[in-house]
Amino acid sequence: MDKAYNHTDHETDIYRMWEDGGYFTPAIDKKKKPFTILLPLPNANDPMHMGHALFTVQDILVRWHRMMGDPTLWLPGGDHAGIETQYVYEKKLAKEEKSRFDFDRDTLYLMIEEFVEKNKSVNRDQMKRLGFSLDWTRYKYSLDPHIVSIVLDTFRSLHKDRLLYRDARLVNYCPRDGTGFSDLEVVYKEQVDPLYYLKYGPFTIATVRPETKFRDTALAANPKDKRYTQFIGKTLEIMGLLGPINMTVIPDPDVDMAFGTGIMKVTPAHDAHDFELGKKFGLPVTPIIDTRGKMDFSWFLTKKDADPKYRQRAQKYHGLKVAAARKIMVEDLASDGLLVKTDENYTHRVGSCYKCGSVLEPLPIPQWYVKTKPLAQKAAMAIRKKQTRIFPLKRFEKMYLDWLDNIEDWNISRQIVWGPRIPVWYCLDCNPGIILSFLTNEKLHVRGTYDELKKTYTFDEISHGLQTLSAPLEAEFSLNAKPCTRCNGTRILQETDTFDTWFLSSQWPYTTLGYPDSEDFKYFYPTSVLDTMWDILFFWVARMMMMGAYRTGNVPFKAIHLHSRVVDAHGQKMSKSRGNVVNPIEMVDRYGADALRMALIYGAGPGSDIALSEDKIRGMRNFSNKLWNMGRFLVMNMENTKDVPFYNVDIHNALTASDKRIISELNMLTTQITKDLSKYRFSDASQRLYEFAWHKVADVYIEKNKERFTSGDPVALTALRHVILTLMKLLHPFMPFVTEVIWSKIPKKYDKPLIVSPWPGK
RNA sequence: GGAUCUGUAGCUCAGCGGAAGAGCGCUGCAUUCACAUUGCAGAUGUCAGAGGUUCGAAUCCUCUCAGAUCCACCA
Numbered sequence A: 001m002d003k004a005y006n007h008t009d010h011e012t013d014i015y016r017m018w019e020d021g022g023y024f025t026p027a028i029d030k031k032k033k034p035f036t037i038l039l040p041l042p043n044a045n046d047p048m049h050m051g052h053a054l055f056t057v058q059d060i061l062v063r064w065h066r067m068m069g070d071p072t073l074w075l076p077g078g079d080h081a082g083i084e085t086q087y088v089y090e091k092k093l094a095k096e097e098k099s100r101f102d103f104d105r106d107t108l109y110l111m112i113e114e115f116v117e118k119n120k121s122v123n124r125d126q127m128k129r130l131g132f133s134l135d136w137t138r139y140k141y142s143l144d145p146h147i148v149s150i151v152l153d154t155f156r157s158l159h160k161d162r163l164l165y166r167d168a169r170l171v172n173y174c175p176r177d178g179t180g181f182s183d184l185e186v187v188y189k190e191q192v193d194p195l196y197y198l199k200y201g202p203f204t205i206a207t208v209r210p211e212t213k214f215r216d217t218a219l220a221a222n223p224k225d226k227r228y229t230q231f232i233g234k235t236l237e238i239m240g241l242l243g244p245i246n247m248t249v250i251p252d253p254d255v256d257m258a259f260g261t262g263i264m265k266v267t268p269a270h271d272a273h274d275f276e277l278g279k280k281f282g283l284p285v286t287p288i289i290d291t292r293g294k295m296d297f298s299w300f301l302t303k304k305d306a307d308p309k310y311r312q313r314a315q316k317y318h319g320l321k322v323a324a325a326r327k328i329m330v331e332d333l334a335s336d337g338l339l340v341k342t343d344e345n346y347t348h349r350v351g352s353c354y355k356c357g358s359v360l361e362p363l364p365i366p367q368w369y370v371k372t373k374p375l376a377q378k379a380a381m382a383i384r385k386k387q388t389r390i391f392p393l394k395r396f397e398k399m400y401l402d403w404l405d406n407i408e409d410w411n412i413s414r415q416i417v418w419g420p421r422i423p424v425w426y427c428l429d430c431n432p433g434i435i436l437s438f439l440t441n442e443k444l445h446v447r448g449t450y451d452e453l454k455k456t457y458t459f460d461e462i463s464h465g466l467q468t469l470s471a472p473l474e475a476e477f478s479l480n481a482k483p484c485t486r487c488n489g490t491r492i493l494q495e496t497d498t499f500d501t502w503f504l505s506s507q508w509p510y511t512t513l514g515y516p517d518s519e520d521f522k523y524f525y526p527t528s529v530l531d532t533m534w535d536i537l538f539f540w541v542a543r544m545m546m547m548g549a550y551r552t553g554n555v556p557f558k559a560i561h562l563h564s565r566v567v568d569a570h571g572q573k574m575s576k577s578r579g580n581v582v583n584p585i586e587m588v589d590r591y592g593a594d595a596l597r598m599a600l601i602y603g604a605g606p607g608s609d610i611a612l613s614e615d616k617i618r619g620m621r622n623f624s625n626k627l628w629n630m631g632r633f634l635v636m637n638m639e640n641t642k643d644v645p646f647y648n649v650d651i652h653n654a655l656t657a658s659d660k661r662i663i664s665e666l667n668m669l670t671t672q673i674t675k676d677l678s679k680y681r682f683s684d685a686s687q688r689l690y691e692f693a694w695h696k697v698a699d700v701y702i703e704k705n706k707e708r709f710t711s712g713d714p715v716a717l718t719a720l721r722h723v724i725l726t727l728m729k730l731l732h733p734f735m736p737f738v739t740e741v742i743w744s745k746i747p748k749k750y751d752k753p754l755i756v757s758p759w760p761g762k
Numbered sequence B: 001g002g003a004u005c006u007g008u009a010g011c012u013c014a015g016c017g018g019a020a021g022a023g024c025g026c027u028g029c030a031u032u033c034a035c036a037u038u039g040c041a042g043a044u045g046u047c048a049g050a051g052g053u054u055c056g057a058a059u060c061c062u063c064u065c066a067g068a069u070c071c072a073c074c075a
Helices: A011-020 A056-067 A082-095 A105-129 A145-160 A210-215 A272-281 A308-317 A322-335 A373-384 A394-405 A449-454 A459-475 A501-505 A519-524 A534-552 A584-591 A593-601 A614-639 A657-678 A682-704 A706-710 A714-731 A736-745
Strands: A035-038 A072-075 A164-174 A179-181 A186-200 A203-207 A218-221 A235-240 A243-251 A263-266 A339-353 A361-370 A389-391 A425-427 A492-494 A527-533 A557-563
Touching (some): A011 A105, A035 A056, A056 A072, A056 A527, A072 A519, A082 A105, A105 A584, A145 A501, A179 A361, A186 A322, A203 A210, A203 A263, A210 A322, A218 A272, A272 A361, A322 A339, A373 A534, A389 A394, A394 A534, A501 A534, A534 A557, A593 A682, A593 A736, A657 A682, A682 A706, A682 A714, A706 A714, A714 A736
Parallel strands (some): A035 A072, A218 A243, A389 A557, A527 A557
Antiparallel strands (some): A164 A361, A186 A339, A425 A492
């Protein structure tokens, strides 16, 4: 054996030995209870980061259970990651001075597909570098046809159960990325904007969005506000930048009397609160901002009787981006004497796109929604009844329940190409003009709902539109478009929206296992543990619980273990802009996978951030070397001594007090580690093992008995071998490579690799 | 606005009712010894502050200060 442990000499060979030996693939044994973990599917396009390296937690559990003799499945997969991947791809296109608008839908899809296929293997190879004992024979990709077909079937099933609807409500729309998002994906940023006080007929109103005032449809005041009670219900003529308009004052108890002047303009098309208010009072929805985030004054410019002076003004605003238009309008308001004052220091929070940071525009666009309340109830119940337990902290359980108890319907439509299209077909003959694609230069030009909304639809008219929509949905719900069953029309258009990626990944537990009939599904579902970072508790974990319970009748996990974020040595979040990102593969190259794994686990308290430094990883590399040299010491001394008996109860009596003491401590340690693992106390276990191996066995036991070992005392060597072999087993889940190598060097009775050796006490 | 978490050695953090701990860093000594990716010895703390419960509090309770996070979103 070499003087020092050099991981690069061993890791590749060891992993190949495990994989070729088929040890990652479980044998289904109906007499035994399986242990199953699904790997939180990484973006198939992403190289590995420290977050992925933390899946070490799962490998620890999996390796432990495998040694315990459980049929153990750790199922890997990759995610097409809809918007994430399309975003990355569009950035790539931008470098080539192209954009998504240069391609038709199918071409763009194929280009992205090719891009992903090229990168797919990178992440997989990196997982192997970390030593993850994933069953690669079962690898799944989120766009595998059989997975998609189950997802589409879920959509159909939701429709049948009346848990699905299409509605034209306000969507958080990113004009830059060209898609809407669910509420969860909105990031609110605090910023300072001018608050303008505008003259509004007899009133003064305060607003940060003067550009939307052209299409205000009402004014609202608190019914308790004595200043305005006399006006409630009255319609007033108000002078604006484009001439006089009529507006009614409506009562709204939500209006804060202390804010601004206590009276508010109502813009149902561009504000969520106003939209609800509009619904209540039957106000028209009158958008003035389009999906590109530009002002749209066509409603005014097409007016035949418009005053030429105002027409000119509208022409000036038309097509400007919101921010630019606002600036010019404020100038015009000032010159018309309509600007009362400006508060420059108004701080508020603005919804922005989590991908590109653009300000999101609330826009009225029809989207598909899942009614989540009934689904959420079951998912919450599973936790309340302790069918599923959440580790490590109560606070995550509370977060989970609070979210499910207050859940809103889920917008699953995305206006991107990368992902499965929503399986709905519209008949353009009997139900024309339903949908519009904002994505690319689609060849099919269809008059869209958004255009229709611009024509000042009332809420009644919108809901009427939705009723006519549901007809072809009922009639035409197959995977391939056939002639319309109502009018026999052949101009059928599939919904151009794709699914929110989370709609697919929320079904991962049963789609990957082959719901509903496969052996795997019957045997491995529900899975044992889900381990993931807490930041996707709502996006993914809660939704998997909902969909699993809905589709299969069982929630998908018996336990949910939430781990924390990896931060740098100073507790700072790792980010490219800070320049403190530690690349896991570089660390594996330099110090070995075992060192990185141990560094991630050691000293990481449950629920708190995990501080990782290169110093710490180096420290753990030193620990690997310590183990190596303990093994080396044993092997060297055994070489000169024949017939070292194997440890057993009979020999125990021949041991010295010192031997007996270390074995007794080892037995206590075994019990303790087993207990730690069953309670997800990985850090505690790793610290105990480190302490015992280095400071009890190496520093004390070996040093005190050194003469006995070097002189070849068979009894002493028996004890030491027993201690080291047992220690290798206990450490194997944490540091699989170095323990497997040491194991292979020590003469012993078993010929099986360590990975499938029985857990001590088992 | 609602909720939650954290404050312990220079740094990162364990401990969460019974004599203040670990890793890294630091200081001194050792060196043909399994290992210098080492060993031995050592220094460093009003356990954020105040009050309370208790025979006993870093640990439980209340408040204060400081930092962080989640949810809801305000014209």
